[in-house]
Amino acid sequence: MFYKIEDSFVTIKVKAQPKASKSEFCEPYGDDAIKVRIKAPAVEGAANEELFKFLAKTFKVTKSSIILKSGDTSKIKVIIFPLSEKFKEWIAKNGY
Numbered sequence: 001m002f003y004k005i006e007d008s009f010v011t012i013k014v015k016a017q018p019k020a021s022k023s024e025f026c027e028p029y030g031d032d033a034i035k036v037r038i039k040a041p042a043v044e045g046a047a048n049e050e051l052f053k054f055l056a057k058t059f060k061v062t063k064s065s066i067i068l069k070s071g072d073t074s075k076i077k078v079i080i081f082p083l084s085e086k087f088k089e090w091i092a093k094n095g096y
Contacts, residue, residue, distance in 0.1 A: 002034040008083045014090050016051055020040040023054040028096075033076060048072065049083070055079065060086040 003012045015029040020037030029035040040050035048068065057064040061081050071077030 001096070002028060002032055003091070006085055009080055010070070010083050010087055011080050012079060014049060014077050014079065015049070016042075016077055018021065018047040023050060025058075048077075051077070051079075055081060058086065059084050 002014070003013075012073045013033040017026075017037045017091045018036060019041045020039050022037070025036050026035035026037060032090045034053065036054070038047045038050045038054065040046040052063050052066045052068075055061070055066055059081065061063055065082050067080045069078040069080050085091050
């Protein structure tokens with residue numbers, strides 16, 4: 001599973017694909033990550049910044065509450081953010 005909920009926080013593992021036409025979730029990537037297309041290029045942290053902005057907007061959490069646990073310069077990233085109703089709805093809607 002690409003996400004884990006603990007103590008009102010979500011830990012999510014993503015495989016980032018920079019320089020896409022738009023930022024969006026894709027299919028699961030392997031058994032433990034989800035692919036996310038990011039419209040920003042992987043230059044000087046722009047893709048990470050866009051990923052945080054995308055996650056914050058999608059799950060209705062503040063950008064400052066999103067923590068990059070690992071993968072700063074890697075395509076595989078582990079991210080932590082507060083559990084929100086939007087995340088629960090997204091999980092239920094997509095059957096994860």
